[in-house]
Each structure stands twice: as C-alpha cells, then as structure tokens.
Amino acid sequence: xxxxxxxxxxxxxxxxLMLSGSAYAQLPGLSQFWLAPQTNTPxxxxxxxxxxxxxxxxxxxxxxxxxxxxxxxxxxxxxxxxEGNRFGTAGLSxxxxxxxxxxxxxxxxxxxxxxxxxxLSTQHHLVGGLQAGYFNRGINWSKVRTDAxxxxxxxxxxxxxxxNWTPERSGVLVxxxxxxYHRLNQAxxxxxxxxxxxxxxxxxxxxxxxxxxxxxxxxxxxxxxxYVAYRNEYYELIPMLRWQWEAGLGDLHTxxxxxxxxxxxxxxxxxxxxxxLYSGQQTAIFSLQLIxxxxxxxxxxxxxxxxxxxxxxxxxxxxxxxxxNRASSGK
Numbered sequence: 001x002x003x004x005x006x007x008x009x010x011x012x013x014x015x016x017l018m019l020s021g022s023a024y025a026q027l028p029g030l031s032q033f034w035l036a037p038q039t040n041t042p043x044x045x046x047x048x049x050x051x052x053x054x055x056x057x058x059x060x061x062x063x064x065x066x067x068x069x070x071x072x073x074x075x076x077x078x079x080x081x082x083e084g085n086r087f088g089t090a091g092l093s094x095x096x097x098x099x100x101x102x103x104x105x106x107x108x109x110x111x112x113x114x115x116x117x118x119x120l121s122t123q124h125h126l127v128g129g130l131q132a133g134y135f136n137r138g139i140n141w142s143k144v145r146t147d148a149x150x151x152x153x154x155x156x157x158x159x160x161x162x163x164n165w166t167p168e169r170s171g172v173l174v175x176x177x178x179x180x181y182h183r184l185n186q187a188x189x190x191x192x193x194x195x196x197x198x199x200x201x202x203x204x205x206x207x208x209x210x211x212x213x214x215x216x217x218x219x220x221x222x223x224x225x226x227y228v229a230y231r232n233e234y235y236e237l238i239p240m241l242r243w244q245w246e247a248g249l250g251d252l253h254t255x256x257x258x259x260x261x262x263x264x265x266x267x268x269x270x271x272x273x274x275x276x277l278y279s280g281q282q283t284a285i286f287s288l289q290l291i292x293x294x295x296x297x298x299x300x301x302x303x304x305x306x307x308x309x310x311x312x313x314x315x316x317x318x319x320x321x322x323x324x325n326r327a328s329s330g331k
C-alpha cells in the first residue's frame with residue numbers, strides 16, 4: 001500500500017526526534033576537542049598560535065542506511081596588535097549534516113567565532129569566546145521511497161513517488177559562548193586548561209517542519225579540562241575530562257592522552273598522540289592524531305561496550321587540516 005505523505009511526515013519526524021534528542025544535537029562537538037574547537041566552545045580557539053584550515057567528518061551509524069553524517073569546514077586565525085602579543089582569535093565554520101534514513105533530514109550551518117585572551121600574568125591567562133551561527137534544516141523528500149517506485153518487485157529510482165510533497169525548511173540564529181582558564185609553565189607551555197561552553201543561549205526554535213509545531217533547541221553545556229601530568233623532551237602524559245549536558249541528559253568522558261614527539265625539542269607542534277577515554281554511557285573513545293608544523297591528521301572511533309550504550313555510539317571520525325605558525329611568521 002502506498003505511503004501517505006502526511007502520515008510519513010509525522011512518523012519520520014518522530015523517529016528523527018527520538019534518535020537525536022534535538023535538532024541541534026545532530027551537529028555534535030567532535031571528540032578531538034582541540035582540533036575542532038568551534039564545534040565545542042568558542043573560547044577554545046585560543047588553544048594554539050597556529051592559523052588553521054581543517055575539514056572534519058563524523059559518521060554515527062545505527063544501521064547501514066540510518067544514522068548521522070556530519071561534515072565541518074573550519075578556519076581560524078590568531079590576531080595580534082603588536083609583535084608577540086595576541087589579543088584574540090577569529091574563526092569561521094561551515095557545517096552540513098544528514099540524518100535519518102537515507103539522509104532525509106539535512107541541516108546546514110554557518111558559524112562565526114571570536115575568542116579574547118587576557119593575561120593576568122605570564123603564566124595565568126583568562127579567555128572568553130562568543131559565537132553566532134545560522135542553521136537551516138529541512139526534509140529532502142526526494143530521498144523517500146514509496147510503493148509506486150517498485151515495479152514487479154524491482155526498485156526503480158526514476159519512477160515517480162506517487163505523492164505531491166512540498167519542500168519545507170526552517171532557519172534559526174543561534175548564540176553560543178564560552179570561558180576558559182590556561183595555566184602555563186615557566187617555559188610558556190600549557191600546563192592546565194579549563195573550559196566551559198554554553199550553546200543556544202538565544203533559546204532558538206525551528207518551526208513549520210510539521211504544521212505549526214515548533215522544535216526548540218535545548219540549552220547545551222560543555223566542560224573540558226586537561227592537565228600535563230608528565231613532560232620531558234619526547235613525551236607528554238595528559239589526563240583529561242569532558243562533560244556534556246543537553247536536554248536534561250549528561251555524558252561524562254574521562255581518559256588520558258599520550259603524546260610522542262617526532263623530533264627532539266618538545267611535543268606541542270610535532271607529535272603523534274593517542275587518546276583513550278571512557279564514557280559513562282558504556283562507550284570507549286579512541287583517538288589518534290598526527291600534528292606537524294604544516295598539517296594535522298586525526299582519526300577517532302567510538303566503540304560501544306555494552307547493551308546500554310546508545311545505538312549511535314558506534315561512530316567514526318576523521319580530521320585533516322593545514323596550519324602555519326602566526327607567532328613566527330611576522331604576523
């Protein structure tokens with residue numbers, strides 16, 4: 001029997017909302033926190049002296065044709081007012097997400113970010129960040145399959161769906177903010193970093209995807225901290241903690257990263273890093289990153305360890321970027 005348009009709309013939207021928890025949650029912060037700071041908290045843009053352009057991909061699969069595909073293009077540029085004095089960092093990100101069966105629900109976004117750094121002393125820095133984003137989402141009805149497209153038991157993608165569906169899209173403006181504290185050692189290297197970010201301070205809502213019903217975006221909170229417990233010329237050992245909260249649900253990640261310098265002189269700008277974290281939602285998170293003065297590459301995988309783990313926890317992630325050091329290039 002042919003699928004009815006109104007009934008399909010309702011069932012599909014209910015399915016997407018149950019899977020994602022919220023529309024904004026389809027574009028999650030990437031697990032490699034410092035490689036994609038604009039997807040986590042804008043204050044984290046001050047984490048490096050490098051200008052960076054990077055691309056990121058994350059796939060959270062529930063089944064072969066059901067899940068989330070998130071794409072991010074991101075650029076950041078440290079800003080200086082005189083030699084060696086950085087007062088902030090500007091960033092811009094483009095986001096695209098496809099979710100639901102066959103990518104029926106699409107979300108596109110543009111985010112502009114700025115972070116400001118205040119030096120209390122040579123070792124103690126405070127940072128703050130503000131981010132404005134515009135997100136537009138809609139349902140791609142061309143991805144829908146109906147009985148009218150099956151001819152004698154064979155699917156024909158060129159056949160008509162037998163329904164008249166009107167494309168529906170909705171856009172919102174979202175405001176995010178973040179604050180942070182960095183403590184440096186005597187050599188000017190990061191020793192302790194603490195960050196807190198809040199998303200959707202504007203309390204925005206998508207509308208008209210299903211009649212006059214609004215879909216409010218929830219307030220989200222992200223807390224992150226890491227500490228260099230051991231450091232020498234070739235190695236750094238860094239315990240870390242990350243907590244996310246959205247729509248009444250929280251998720252705590254705790255773990256450790258080991259960085260190995262690829263040449264003598266320190267690991268910050270030239271290393272191979274391996275991170276292992278555990279989530280309270282019965283998930284292990286693995287991340288491998290290669291950081292060089294001119295490029296970065298990272299892969300990650302979320303592995304569900306128990307039946308209580310969310311279905312979307314089996315996720316793969318990849319990042320590739322180009323970078324150059326503004327602090328040593330004359331600004």
